[in-house]
Amino acid sequence: MTPSAGPGAGGKWESQRSFDELGRSLRDVTFCVVDLETTGGSAQGGSMITEIGAVKVRGGEVLGEFQTLVNPHQAIPAFIAVLTGITDSMVATAPPIERVLPQFLEFAQGCVLVAHNAPFDVGFLKHFAAEQGRPWPKFEVLDTAKLARRVITRDDAPNCKLGSLAQLFGASTTPNHRALSDARATVDVLHGLTARLGGLGVHTLEELQTFSSRVSQAQRKKRHLAEQLPHAPGVYLFRDDRQRVLYVGTSKDLRTRVRSYFTASETRSRMGEMVGLAASVTGIECATPLEAEVRELRLIGEHKPRYNRRSRFPERVHWVKLTVEPWPRLSLVRQVLDDGAEYVGPFSSKKVAERSVAALHEAFPVRQCSGRMAKVPSMTPCALGEMGRCLSPCDGSVTPEAYDGVVHELRTALVQAPDAVIGSLSHRMTALAAEERFEDAGSFRDRLAAFLRGAARTQRLRALTRCPEIVAARRDDDGRWAVHVVRHGRLAAAGVIPAGAHAGQWVQELQASAESVSPGPGPTPSATAEESEKILRWLESPGVRLVHVEGEWTCPVGGATKHLRVHDAVNESRANLVPFDDRRSIRPVHQPVR
Template identity: 55%
Template sequence: MVRRSAVPQGVQLDIGDLGTPLGAVSFVVLDLETTGTSATNSRITEVGAVRVRDGEVVEEFTTLVDPGILIPAEITLLTGITQSMVATAPPMEEVLPKVLAFLTAEAGSALVAHNAPFDVGFLKAACERHGVEWPAPPVVDTLRLARAVLPPGQTRNHRLGTLAAFFGSPVTPNHRALDDARATVTVLNGLIDRLTPLGVGSLEELRAVSKPPTRAQRAKRHLAEGLPERPGVYVFTDARGGDLYVGKSNNLRRRVASYFTAAENRQRIREMAGVVEGVTPIVCATELEASVRELRIIAERKPPYNRRSRNPERARWVTLTTETYPRLSVVSTVKDDGAPYIGPYGSASEAEQAKEALLHALPLRQCTHRLTVEGDGTVPCVLAQLGRCGAPCDGTEPLADYLAHAEAARTAMTGDPAVIVDAHTARISELAAHLRYEEAAALRDRLTAFLRGARRAQRLAAIAAVPHLVATRRGPTGWDTSVVRYGRLAAGAVLEPGMEPAAFLRALVATAETVEPAVGPLPSALPAETELILTWLDDPATRLVEIEGEWTCPLRAAEAHTEMTHWAYGRATAQ
């Protein structure tokens, strides 16, 4: 049955807000009674749910459920729910749609439960049994929150009954679903009341809470005061002005403030709070510009508390050398030598995997000495005896035949990788048929590494060949417009309502950075920056305004094979 009370008026969200303010969230506080603790073998006997908004109860739902199995005596003693009570109750297939409808009646609702994995596990299992899709709402676990917020010794334990009494709940939990849900409402409100002064003001921050903020964090909250609520980059600095950490956000003030709340649970960032003395904001016109500037600053300054993007120079590539008898090599730089390159890879080991994928399919030489003439007298290595190399070193394989293998490698790296994919999928199927799954998985990982690097290189080379491109996409305040030259963001601005589009475009293009083409197939920017731009351009909402040159990728490029490869492996190992 459903009980309704007055619904408070909604809260108008500001477009620059980071996350969903707690006052605007519809919390559905849920409790289940079950026949046991196993979501697989046990069944639900009662559902109780309370909708809460801005701390006030809006609506309630409760029903008994016929579990279709016997209720153990110890469960009846615990809950008071007997077999006769559920005999006339609706079965789960009738109750489940009503529960999910209550849960999703309002957009952006969050599910709350005490020891949430238990209740969520039972609901997911019920959805699976009855062929219903689980809506996957954001989940708030009051048990986890209580453990984070209440210090040891403040409460005897973190059981629902203990917490309900601690926060003064008018309802005592009694292992009946609705009463337990009502008690959980009081606990939720009490925890939020404790977290609000600590700077937790959004659903996203509430879900991220793991422990109270440190004293150093609380002492540095003032650093967010006066920062603009605009997209941009923020740089945390120490007492000497040295850079500590760089980040980006759609709302600088709110993001910086979140570092000094209980929602910030990264240990190194909590440590940084003890030495940070200032924040430098860099306002950006668009979100894309903020993302790009963040990457550039991190790569240039290498702040100690950043983990990612600090060392782009450590990237590795796989290339086919330009020797008379080309061979595969893992290198750290790309040259303008006409050789094909795939990558970049974040580690040498991943690049080696991609190299091994090529060698699995093509009998290229693996010796590293310079071979310039057929049959230079070198004694063939064991790979020739195994049939994995044609032994051009002693003249067994003519130069023309060897170069055919090298050309096949070039095609696989820069165009259609079918020869590599086909060789691997055939071997994976063979290994799977003999139940050699670990070897099949190793081959899959090699192929995945090769395709990942080939896809990245092909996409980067395509946009790096474009001298000038302008694209736009509707943003929060207008049309976010970007000028891209040779894969580098050369300018960004927002076409706001009332502006004359043609004049805006002329001014943006005229003031954009002059960019020269880079070496070889590389873009004139960090690969990570160009990939950010490509992701932005790939969005269906982005519109191409003007372009010079051609922006194309091979029809049967690596990207076309990536999804098929995972499907083929899954099919082979499932048979």
């Protein structure tokens, strides 16, 4: 891939570098700590706000306070009045939320919102903003209750309620269920939590938002490994002290994603072990997210990192092959060859591939014995031949012409129309269900599904890989056009049209600089199936425009994809019919015979 334009070519990636590369220091962040008193627990259920209190702080200094009662235009429940001390007479002359909310939003403008149990307070504010048709500002939100649960142990405090934390950190204000007092107490809790976390190396807002006690101090000390990475899409590689690749990942923002491994949001024990071994991190900038995903796949296939569980061995897939020989048969193979045979797949496991073969044998009685067979065989029939489940060419029970006719129908089912397979297995399932042999019917359903998925995958991949070139573009959120050149199912070039550039000329230059790709046998000769499928998903996503297509990009109208959609729709309907919203799979219960 040869990106002709990417980070630094103008646009938002370049502007992202203007931020403090290490994150926003907590000393420089302005927080607006807010608390509400309400008539109940649910704004959607009709509860109203009765009081708003807020404190604006930065660097430990109070910049301002906001407090007002709010007329809820409904009676305050007695137990709420006892709890908060706010009565109907106190709010009778207070302004309504329609007047108070704009004032609060102006007070909190540009701040990071902080609340204890933030979903409650922020949820109420957002609800009434929506009711008033007022756009909700894109506040960053910090929940001191959530943060405390990550930091405070039972030895510190019995729980993470505001009163317990205020006592733990020696708050100057005792929370009493009045909005301003509770907000002031929350300020002291916020400062107590940040002071404690400062000793653990948490000094920025980003680190505070993602902190987890499950990340060890040794992991945090390695966060400097992310400092040289850019805020841009791409691929990152963790390496050990011998430069062996431990893990490959992709992100739309390399620096932010890699930093999370050392701060908090990555808490999987396996990843913690990997970070412990890491000595360096390499970043590869990519022009587009799709290019990053493809590079990730290729790097995983090349290095086979021990901590990448998926896609490490793309060569370990299975294909179902219809052989080319005097008496063709179905065979499981690991590789697609240029031998004129038909292939279906790839299948991720041998078990699924075997189900697909079983489905085909149910519909087409071709021989199931292994090895080549002479054009004029003189053998005794196998058990399947004696049972009538095989045409039995071994003993001359079928003529070459009749056998070829069945093979032709089988080939049609593989590459064009699977109706014969669907009809045969549906008939078996119906018969088994009539005999109440539901588990046996289910096994035939699984065989049919395995075949349909494999055939649909093959047909879609073949449609893409037989095209010498496809050029497609999509406008991204920043208004710029991402362009990809795909040749025989392989991503050959990717880029973003720079602002002010002549689009047609730029695309021609991208095509000229793209990787040369030679066609080959089978659906995915020039790339792994996983890469081609990622490209397909992007090509089929909303907003993609085809700039140039060389060849015919079409799938059979009556192909497996259509039937697979019907099969999946039936299964989804069956799941949705489960009563009481219980989506667990239903299996028959065998009752003992009495």
